[in-house]
Amino acid sequence: MTTANAIVPESGAPASGGNALLEAVGLKKYFPVTKGLLISKTTGHIKAVDGVSFELRPGETLGIVGESGCGKSTTAKMMLMLEDPTEGFIRFEGSEIRATDAATRREYRRSVQAVFQDPWSSLNPRMRVKDLIAEPMVINWEISRSEIQERVLKLLNDVGLSAYHANLYPHEFSGGQRQRLAIARALSLNPKVIVLDEPVSALDVSIRAQIMNLLKDLQAEYNVSYMLIAHHLATVRYMCTWVAVMYLGRIVELSPVKDLFANPSHPYTKALMSAALPSHPDTVQEEMILTGEVPSPLNPPPGCHFHTRCPFAMDHCGVDEPQVKEVGPGHTVSCHLF
Amino acid sequence: MVTQAATERDVVLRVNDLRTYFQTRWGTVKAVDGISFDLRRGETLGIVGESGSGKSVTMLSLMRLIPMPPGRIVSGSIMLDGEDLLQLSDGEMNRVRGSKIALIIQDPMTSLNPVFTIGNQVSEAIAIHQNIPKRSVMEQALSVLRKVNIPAAESRMRDYPHQLSGGMRQRVVGAIGISCQPQVLIADEPTTSLDVTIQAQYLALLKELQQDSNVALIFITHDFGIVAKMCDRVAVMYAGRIVEQGSVRDIFNRPSHPYTEALLASVPRMEEDVDRLYSIEGQPPTLHDLPPGCPFADRCQYVMERCREEYPTRTTISEGHDASCWRLI
Numbered sequence A: 001m002t003t004a005n006a007i008v009p010e011s012g013a014p015a016s017g018g019n020a021l022l023e024a025v026g027l028k029k030y031f032p033v034t035k036g037l038l039i040s041k042t043t044g045h046i047k048a049v050d051g052v053s054f055e056l057r058p059g060e061t062l063g064i065v066g067e068s069g070c071g072k073s074t075t076a077k078m079m080l081m082l083e084d085p086t087e088g089f090i091r092f093e094g095s096e097i098r099a100t101d102a103a104t105r106r107e108y109r110r111s112v113q114a115v116f117q118d119p120w121s122s123l124n125p126r127m128r129v130k131d132l133i134a135e136p137m138v139i140n141w142e143i144s145r146s147e148i149q150e151r152v153l154k155l156l157n158d159v160g161l162s163a164y165h166a167n168l169y170p171h172e173f174s175g176g177q178r179q180r181l182a183i184a185r186a187l188s189l190n191p192k193v194i195v196l197d198e199p200v201s202a203l204d205v206s207i208r209a210q211i212m213n214l215l216k217d218l219q220a221e222y223n224v225s226y227m228l229i230a231h232h233l234a235t236v237r238y239m240c241t242w243v244a245v246m247y248l249g250r251i252v253e254l255s256p257v258k259d260l261f262a263n264p265s266h267p268y269t270k271a272l273m274s275a276a277l278p279s280h281p282d283t284v285q286e287e288m289i290l291t292g293e294v295p296s297p298l299n300p301p302p303g304c305h306f307h308t309r310c311p312f313a314m315d316h317c318g319v320d321e322p323q324v325k326e327v328g329p330g331h332t333v334s335c336h337l338f
Numbered sequence B: 001m002v003t004q005a006a007t008e009r010d011v012v013l014r015v016n017d018l019r020t021y022f023q024t025r026w027g028t029v030k031a032v033d034g035i036s037f038d039l040r041r042g043e044t045l046g047i048v049g050e051s052g053s054g055k056s057v058t059m060l061s062l063m064r065l066i067p068m069p070p071g072r073i074v075s076g077s078i079m080l081d082g083e084d085l086l087q088l089s090d091g092e093m094n095r096v097r098g099s100k101i102a103l104i105i106q107d108p109m110t111s112l113n114p115v116f117t118i119g120n121q122v123s124e125a126i127a128i129h130q131n132i133p134k135r136s137v138m139e140q141a142l143s144v145l146r147k148v149n150i151p152a153a154e155s156r157m158r159d160y161p162h163q164l165s166g167g168m169r170q171r172v173v174g175a176i177g178i179s180c181q182p183q184v185l186i187a188d189e190p191t192t193s194l195d196v197t198i199q200a201q202y203l204a205l206l207k208e209l210q211q212d213s214n215v216a217l218i219f220i221t222h223d224f225g226i227v228a229k230m231c232d233r234v235a236v237m238y239a240g241r242i243v244e245q246g247s248v249r250d251i252f253n254r255p256s257h258p259y260t261e262a263l264l265a266s267v268p269r270m271e272e273d274v275d276r277l278y279s280i281e282g283q284p285p286t287l288h289d290l291p292p293g294c295p296f297a298d299r300c301q302y303v304m305e306r307c308r309e310e311y312p313t314r315t316t317i318s319e320g321h322d323a324s325c326w327r328l329i
Helices: A072-079 A102-111 A129-140 A145-158 A163-167 A175-187 A205-222 A233-239 A257-262 A267-275 B002-008 B055-062 B090-096 B118-129 B134-147 B166-178 B196-213 B224-230 B248-253 B258-265
Strands: A022-035 A041-056 A061-065 A087-092 A112-115 A193-197 A225-230 A242-247 A250-256 A324-328 A331-334 B011-024 B027-040 B044-048 B071-080 B101-104 B184-188 B216-221 B233-238 B241-247 B314-318 B321-324
Touching: A022 A072, A041 A072, A041 A087, A041 A242, A041 A250, A061 A072, A061 A233, A072 A193, A072 A225, A102 A112, A102 A129, A112 A175, A129 A145, A129 A163, A129 A175, A145 A163, A145 A175, A175 A205, A205 A225, A205 A233, A205 B258, A225 A233, A233 A257, A242 A257, A242 A267, A250 A257, A250 A267, A267 B196, B011 B055, B027 B055, B027 B071, B027 B216, B027 B233, B027 B241, B044 B055, B044 B224, B055 B071, B055 B184, B055 B216, B101 B166, B118 B134, B118 B166, B134 B166, B166 B184, B166 B196, B196 B224, B216 B224, B224 B248, B233 B248, B233 B258, B241 B248, B241 B258
Parallel strands: A061 A225, A061 A242, A112 A193, A193 A225, B044 B216, B044 B233, B101 B184, B184 B216
Antiparallel strands: A022 A041, A022 A087, A242 A250, A250 A331, A324 A331, B011 B027, B011 B071, B233 B241, B241 B321, B314 B321
């Protein structure tokens, strides 16, 4: 890490640096709020993402957890180049993606794919499965039809479907099978990173484990890194190697998954864990129910964004922004308590 | 809660052999096919199942809100406080619905009317069911809103639903539910659209309300976490039937139906590392074309020949804990 990003706390960037595949440095995304129809003027900004840094290494899974409005989906969109960051940059294999030429950017888009939450709306209902899965290859690769055909069948097989399914339409599949199709499509270009935006939360309980296990198997087979957006902590624990906890556009805690669950440090992380539902009626949980709701990102509280709901808030929490402190190897927290 | 339920022992709601079928162009869909359970005062019963298991149709049948046609409650009885809801006329049912048995629906975005104020919608239920002057209706509406911890309740009375956050809206729906002190309150996935910290607040509120009024709660959910946190007893549904029911500890410690066992094993845990989750293969069956025998047979790891021929009889495992599986016989 260089000194160039002194403006933002280097939250997240684990000490090692070097071998990161994908790196976000001080990412910010402000959406202007305008008023007036003809002569519109900007009256403020929604600070959806407000200085987020992390890195993703080959073969690992980074989970991003937080409540709605914390900026996790906007972060994912920026990683997919669907939104341009207001500030900060993304580095892929060492080079900053927005500073490079069009060919490299296209290569980046090929290497970073996505699987979305709702497989009912993410697959074109008018295309047959074989065309859906072949489409990225037809666009991006110059390979023959028979090669594409062969690869479609292999992908279908890898996600647990069979050659027979290739000629069907998406509506003929159940939710779990559709999510398998979306995964096959995302894998078709041999990507290096897949952004998974709540990949199982729209599925039935008995199907979720199937898809989570499939994603883990495919990760090993294709050596792909995942960025998993989730709100369910147990899913994150099962799937991830690293976890970033977000609140109101900022990462409040970033840690290797084991360390986060063994030693949650930020009060918000603790609150999330105590709010999570127990897996057994006899589970003893720390009672820490937060009062109030997440403040508006249009006008986030000064100082630490969490101080309005924090049970440990001190006077200066509402004034100074907390610095990022390391509390364990790779485990960083932004909180005045440390 | 458990001790109270045990001492009083009074059953508020007794459902016996309830069957609700739908006529569709693919044939008869047996959405609920012979379920029976008891609910005691102050107790919380969780009805767990996946989509298509019949849990929501059960809820609609209890409220007698099944659209007829195509639906029809074919047989069974729903005894609420000594009165069979299925024998009541529509007018009599309107009197019961909302006052003795009330409902909190899943989605607070659509369950409130966007063109009426909060005060209007809360007082509507009170005005319909209680013959009291208009001023006291408003007073009572206000006190109900205070009970569900809505800050600045007076000014909120004049607000429209879109001015409230999701959590607040769900509180309003809860307020309408409890406004006439019902004996049974059915909550259909009341927190699925809420964030986790808001969910925790809402669940704590429901517990508090239950302790105050001793209402019997039915929680319709697909999430065993909610069951573990909230419920005293659990009924697990699969393909329109209750496959296992028992106390919450019986279900978690000694799941006896393979479906319950598999479902519990397939949920990741927050407290410990799991290398690999157990995953149930296949999908829930379609209800219009159920095979004879046990509908779980195709996905069951212990399947025997008999399972495909005959539906298993209900077997008692211990007091209050039973399951329908041939393995137990």
